[in-house]
Amino acid sequence: MQRVGFVGWRGMVGSVLLERMRAEGDFRGFEPVFFTTSNVGGAPPAVGLDAPPLADAGDLAALSGLDVVVSCQGGDYTTATHGPLRARGWRGAWIDAASTLRMRDDAVIILDPVNRDVIDRAVDAGVRDFIGGNCTVSLMLMVMAGPIRAGMVEWISSMTYQAASGAGAKNMQELVRQMQVLGERAGTLATDPATGALALDSNVQETLRSDAYPVREFGVPLAASLIPWIDKAVADGQTREEWKGHVEANKILSLSPEVPIDGLCVRVGSMRCHSQALTIKLRRDVPIPELEAAIRASNEWAKIVPNEPDATRRDLTPVTVAGTLDVKIGRLHAMRMGKDHVAAFTVGDQLLWGAAEPLRRMLKLWLAR
Numbered sequence: 001m002q003r004v005g006f007v008g009w010r011g012m013v014g015s016v017l018l019e020r021m022r023a024e025g026d027f028r029g030f031e032p033v034f035f036t037t038s039n040v041g042g043a044p045p046a047v048g049l050d051a052p053p054l055a056d057a058g059d060l061a062a063l064s065g066l067d068v069v070v071s072c073q074g075g076d077y078t079t080a081t082h083g084p085l086r087a088r089g090w091r092g093a094w095i096d097a098a099s100t101l102r103m104r105d106d107a108v109i110i111l112d113p114v115n116r117d118v119i120d121r122a123v124d125a126g127v128r129d130f131i132g133g134n135c136t137v138s139l140m141l142m143v144m145a146g147p148i149r150a151g152m153v154e155w156i157s158s159m160t161y162q163a164a165s166g167a168g169a170k171n172m173q174e175l176v177r178q179m180q181v182l183g184e185r186a187g188t189l190a191t192d193p194a195t196g197a198l199a200l201d202s203n204v205q206e207t208l209r210s211d212a213y214p215v216r217e218f219g220v221p222l223a224a225s226l227i228p229w230i231d232k233a234v235a236d237g238q239t240r241e242e243w244k245g246h247v248e249a250n251k252i253l254s255l256s257p258e259v260p261i262d263g264l265c266v267r268v269g270s271m272r273c274h275s276q277a278l279t280i281k282l283r284r285d286v287p288i289p290e291l292e293a294a295i296r297a298s299n300e301w302a303k304i305v306p307n308e309p310d311a312t313r314r315d316l317t318p319v320t321v322a323g324t325l326d327v328k329i330g331r332l333h334a335m336r337m338g339k340d341h342v343a344a345f346t347v348g349d350q351l352l353w354g355a356a357e358p359l360r361r362m363l364k365l366w367l368a369r
Contacts, residue, residue, distance in 0.1 A: 002030045003031045003032075004367075005034075005035055006072075008074065009034060009045060011072055012351065013097050013351065013355045016355065016356040018047065024360070026360065028049075033051065033055060033066065037057045037073070039054055040054055041054060060088060064088055066092055068094075070359060070363060071094070071098065072359070075098040075099060078098045079100055082100070095110075095366070097359060101131050107127065107130070108129070108131070109131050109132070110131065110358045111142075112358065113142065119365065132358045133252055133358070134248050136158070136162065136265070138252075139274055139276070139346065139348040140276055141252060142348060144280075145253060145298040145299070147294040147295060153282060155259060156259065156261045156262075157261075157278065157279040158278055159278075160263065160265045160276045161268045161270070161274065161276065162274045162350075163270040163272050164269065164270065164271055165271060166267075166274060167217070174214055174222075175218075178214055178215075178221060179269075181213060182207055182208075185204075223269050225269075227266065228264065228266045242263060272322045272350075273318030273347055273350060274348065275347040276347075278343070279342075280342045282341070283340070284340060285340050288332055291332065291342065301326055302327055307332055315328060318347055320347075321347050322349055327348035329344050329345070329346045330344070330346075331345040
């Protein structure tokens with residue numbers, strides 16, 4: 001029986017991964033071993049079967065005895081562990097949520113509903129490193145892979161609206177705390193019908209600019225505001241998060257020639273789920289029903305929301321997709337620039353298809369091969 005090690009299972013992505021594996025009955029047919037960086041010898045998580053005490057995540061000898069390592073521990077752990085483990089001659093499968101190895105030639109970015117063919121070729125070629133993609137890139141491709149593969153798309157501009165959870169659990173807590181402080185400071189101004197809009201706004205702005213406002217994690221206010229910068233600066237005025245849109249999407253689909261993808265990434269006050277406004281330049285005038293058919297062909301989880309006010313308000317929001325595998329796209333319509341320019345808006349749970357779900361499915365694919 002194959003032995004599978006799990007590292008970083010307590011964190012946000014790792015917790016969602018275990019939750020999904022338990023829900024799908026995945027903990028069977030292999031021997032799970034859980035690793036830790038801080039509680040060696042402790043009790044493993046409850047997964048419906050017996051597992052040994054927690055092992056040391058830095059123990060290369062213990063890791064070398066595994067057939068598969070599934071890591072949600074982060075890039076620093078991957079950097080410190082992956083190379084030395086391979087140097088020992090370990091030939092197991094490394095399945096990782098971190099970005100560290102994504103762009104290496106000997107690694108494949110996994111999103112099997114849209115690139116199963118790429119994954120299968122990589123496995124046949126002896127690739128052993130399988131890396132989850134950037135969350136917004138994966139969510140975009142879940143609805144746009146069909147039109148791209150059909151040769152309809154010339155380029156895409158993606159303007160993202162990324163939830164606080166994309167920055168981590170502490171950032172989620174800070175967002176809620178910011179909301180609490182705004183409510184506390186507003187007091188009866190937020191509930192008194194006689195309150196004027198300017199008085200309430202003045203109170204909120206004063207609170208947002210106060211030295212006592214909690215901004216340790218984000219650095220600036222997010223509640224009642226937004227942050228139009230995510231990740232580090234790279235070349236050409238982009239952030240690294242924006243750079244990933246092009247390079248990762250084209251690698252995931254193994255596109256040649258490449259489809260240019262660019263835009264801006266913005267952090268917003270949503271708790272969970274990332275959204276994106278897309279401008280899609282088509283290679284020809286594609287009627288919206290034909291484009292919708294290509295979107296549906298992307299995979300079974302791509303769902304189209306009619307471009308109508310009630311359906312859009314009800315179904316095309318983070319609230320409706322949180323905790324589900326559906327990735328929704330709506331507001332589809334031709335733009336004034338010409339019928340070969342189409343606008344769209346997408347939303348999906350970045351903790352699922354953008355993080356944990358591709359790892360879960362890759363593990364199943366590997367074990368079943």
